[in-house]
Amino acid sequence: MASVADIDPAEPSGPGGYAAARLQLLGADSPSGPPRRSGLSRITDAWLSALFDTAARESGVRGAALVAVGGYGRGELSPRSDLDLLLLHDGRDSGAVAALADRVWYPVWDLGIALDHSVRTPGEARKVAGDDLKVHLGLLDARHVAGDPGLTAGLRTAVLTDWRNRAAGRLPELRALCRERAQRAGELQYLLEPDLKEAHGGLRDATALRAVAASWVADAPREGLATARRTLLDVRDALHLATGRATDRLALQEQDQVAEALGLLDADVLLRQVYEAARTLAYASEVTWREAERVLASRSVRPRLKALLGGRPAPERTPLADGVVEQDGEAVLARTARPEKDAVLVLRTAAAAAQAGVPVNPHVVRQLAKAAPPLPVPWPAAAREELVTLLGAAEAAVPVWAALEAEGLVTRLLPDWERVRCRPQRNPVHTWTVDRHLVETAVRAAGMTRRVGRPDLLLVAALLHDIGKGWPGDHAVVGETIARDLAERIGFDAVDVDVIATLVRHHLLLVDTATRRDLDDPATVRAVAETVGSSATLELLHALTEADALATGPAAWSAWRASLVADLVQRVGAVLAGQPQAEAGPAALSAEQERLTVEAHRTGGPVVALRAREEGDAALGVELSVAVPDQPGVLPAVAGVLAMHRLTVRTAEIRPADVPVEGAEPVLLLVWRVAAAYGRLPEAARLRADLVRVLDGSLDLSSRLAEREKAYAAGVRRRSVQPPPPRVTVAASASRHATVLEVRAQDAPGLLHRIGRALEEAGVRVRSAHVSTLGASAVDAFYVTGGAGEPLTAREAAGVAREVGAALGG
Structure with a gap:
């Protein structure tokens, strides 16, 4: 197998040689990752250098240099990357320089390689950079390729000096640009089809961190940063080869192929690696920008304070909790704190910071991760109370939780968290990864703590309700066991552990029942009452249901669903209170x-x-x-x-x-x-x-719909990611008055028409139906009876379910 080192940089002097060397590097047997990127940069440098030297000699131009900027300057050439080039000249012979530029640019275009080019003097380059932030950022990575190295070195020195001298104005401008991009492209660590470059936590943020470091104002936390950047670059390389296009969007239909190219088990493993890298970059970005803003603010204030006070004032420290103070807008440890002897200090610091609405200083989090002893199991009451206090801080808890996660403290506190960390949810209804959804549910639940008698149980159940998604099987069933173990670990007594386990096991009960069952059927309400068991648990389950749905995404909750759930809760509450239940009418x-x-x-x-x-x-x-x-x-x-x-x-x-x-x-x-x-x-x-x-x-309705259904089916067959097959089941004992059929299928044109026609052909009557669409999935329940209005026998019901399933292609 040929390696990158086997390719002679002197070989690709002509277009044919360069093209052959490039194809060799992009072949299936060539090494991927940094060796390929550096190899592409190396052979591209050699080719362009030969082009430039020949063109400069023949045109008689001496005071000129070819400079790589942007991604090419950093040596990050992906298979379909464009080339960012600057032809730098001393301004003595513009006509000859223009001819030189043509003799360099045209061979690049002839090979079909995208080119971002400019021709400028050093003074012109500095002026354009001063007017255009993006140009300035590209020049920070300027690298000499060919020609006069003194021109390149002089420009680099001047550009870096300008960047540092203007940091007070440039960095806020760059921060605003990053925020606008994040708002437009979203957060990479949560997207099902992320943009590896533009989204928050992507490659653009990695470049921004380099720019902040170059200003000498602040620097990013280094641990894991290089690995995260390499991960995203490796995925982009594989994506370019899989699609044959210069794309940065990791679309669903390419994820399996990209995963295979990288030697990963499947697309879920790929997404988890991408999310972990994005989380590292996003956290480093937030920490770095916070430090940069603090330094810039102190630079503007400190001279005035010195003039007024005759010296540098001591930083103000405001107590937040035992061993925790606020300084410069961050939670830090008090001078008397002893993290090596205080196992609760991690949670106390986090809770105090969240309640005060300030971040935890990253050095403090790292210190706690290294020095704090593990909590005893079960936790002491003080630790449990601090966890509840942290979760009760609502939105302010999110950045604090992220800081704990960045140093591995969450997994240390709750070992089962590792199974859901950065786990993708392949459901368009869900906005977040599993772990972020759990935190967001706790955030939503924090706003409902005044509605329940035991807010601590609500907040912990919210944090754990989907903890089973890290394991095979029904996540609610698996989650009940895990939640029981974690609740015991946190230090709840046996009664409270049972309540938390019940909430986790049945966190979908109310919304599923309210939207898919006939609430006028007494059997429906009695079944829910028997499952919930008490009015206090019902109260908690109602709040958890709403918090879970609100944290899922806009398609999961509405005023209509809220009214149905509230109606069900009222009826179940009446049964639990011992009030007589009227027969359905x-x-x-x-x-x-x-x-x-x-x-x-x-x-x-x-x-x-x-x-x-x-x-x-x-x-x-x-x-x-x-x-x-x-x-x-x-x-x-x-x-x-x-x-x-x-x-x-x-x-x-x-x-x-x-x-x-x-x-x-x-x-x-x-x-x-x-x-x-x-x-x-x-x-x-x-x-x-x-x-x-x-x-x-x-x-003739069937013929009118046939063409649409045929076109839709053909489109489904062309997809690389196929939807799961439909499923039709009989919900035993769901009603005394009818047989309940549940249909779960991919939503499609005419789906409900096909179901209704299949039921008619099966000879049953639809007593009532409850239909809902969640994202791309249809979840429907049909109450059916025989011709005389009686429930179907088990055998008849199974037969109807088979007929409906066959009509849907299942």
């Missing part, structure tokens, strides 16, 4: 719904109404109500018409409603939350007209 209709049912009875046909959501939840679209006399085929007909008009169903509820007219037959009431996939919503009259035609058989 028809739910009360709103005035608008009553009007629609009367109109449907009067006309004998469907009535359709559209109205905007009052809660202002744009993600859930508008409310569409359909009232239609009960007849076979209503569900697939309405769902098909919505699919035909390209309406996305967010939620749906289908139930019979008694018409307030004596002797009238029941009317089916369908309440949908829909949004237009493209353009505007259709008018209600148009939807009604098409629904009438479908119900009377004059519109």
Whole structure:
């Protein structure tokens, strides 16, 4: 196998030789990582140097130099990187210099290599750098390639001197640029398809840290920084080779191929490595910028203080807790603190800093990591109280927790945390990695501590509720065992441990039941009451449910879901309080719904109404109500018409409603939350007209939808990442009045139409339905009965489940 060292830098003097050497370096057998990047830079230097020397000799130009800047200047050439070049000259013969530039640039373009180029004198380069921050940043990495080395050295010295002299103005400008980029590109450590360069914690931040260090104002924590930068560069190299493009976005469809190229097990391992690198860079950035801002502020204030006080004032130290003080806007250790003898000091420092809303000094965190003894197991009460105090600080706890994580202190306190640290969640509903989601849930729960009698149990359960996602199997079941062990470790008594374990095991119970079950069915409410066990646990579970959903992402919570969960909690609370539970009956209709049912009875046909959501939840679209006399085929007909008009169903509820007219037959009431996939919503009259035609058989809905379904299926087959197959199950004992079928599938055009048609063909009646869409996943529950209104037998239910699954391709 040829190595980088085998490639003679003198060989690629012509385009053909350079191209061959470049292809050899990018071959499958060539070493990756820093050897490849330095090899690419080396052969590129040799080729460009030969080009420049020949062109300079033939054109008679002497006072000129070819300078690599930006990424090429740093020697970070990825397979598809562009070349950042500056042709520096002394200004004596601009015509000859222009000809020289053409003879260097055109061979680069002829090879199809992207080129960012400029031709300037040293004075011009300094002036442009003074006006343009990005140019100044690129020149900080200037490296001589060919020509007069004195010109390059002089420019480097001048540019660095300008950078240091203007640090008070340049660094705040660079900080603002970094913040704007982070807001635009997001945080690399949490993105499913991250931009390795632009996102916060990416390669741009690594370059910014070099610039801050060059100013001599502050320097980044060095531990792990070089490894993190190398990781991101290695991933970018593999991404360039996998895609054949100069891209920095690690898209889902390329992740498996990139992981394989890097010798990693799978895409999850790849993302975890990327997230760990990004977290290191992001933390180093925050620490460095905080120090830079402190130094710059002290430089502007200190001369005035000296003039007023006749000398340098001692830093002010404000007590925060036993052994912890605030100094210069950071939590530091008091002079009397003895970290080697105080096992609780780590948590006490973190809690005090979070409550004061200040960061912990990074040197203090490192000192605590090295010197503090481990906590005894179980923890003393003081340690448990400090953990609860830290979590109760809400948003202020996040940077403090990140500081503890950066030095490995969180894993030392909670060993099972390592399994969820930087773990990606391949679900578009989720905004965060598992560990960050747990912290964010605790942040949300901190705002609900006044609603519950035991805020300490709520905060700890919030921190642990998804701890099982680090292990195979149902994360709630696995998490119950882990949470029980950790709660005992933290020092809770047996009763409290049971409550925390129950909260973790059933943290999805309320939202799943409220959105997928018939709350008017007494069996639903009784089942939840039996699982929860007490009013105090119900109170905690309600708050945890809301905190978890809010911390998941905007698609996971809405006023509609909140109202359903609150309704369920009220009913379960009544059962737990011993109040008699009434048998299921028809739910009360709103005035608008009553009007629609009367109109449907009067006309004998469907009535359709559209109205905007009052809660202002744009993600859930508008409310569409359909009232239609009960007849076979209503569900697939309405769902098909919505699919035909390209309406996305967010939620749906289908139930019979008694018409307030004596002797009238029941009317089916369908309440949908829909949004237009493209353009505007259709008018209600148009939807009604098409629904009438479908119900009377004059519109062949199946053929109208077939082409769309075929195109969608073809698109799915072309994807490199295939969605999991649909799953249809029977929820045993979920209702005494009906059989409950649960359908989980990838959301797709006409999905609900296909389900409804399969149920109709199976000969069952849909008593009610509860439909919800979470990201790309549909999670639906259908209450079905036989022809006489009775629940299905176990055998019949299993058969219907198989038929529905077959209709969905499962």
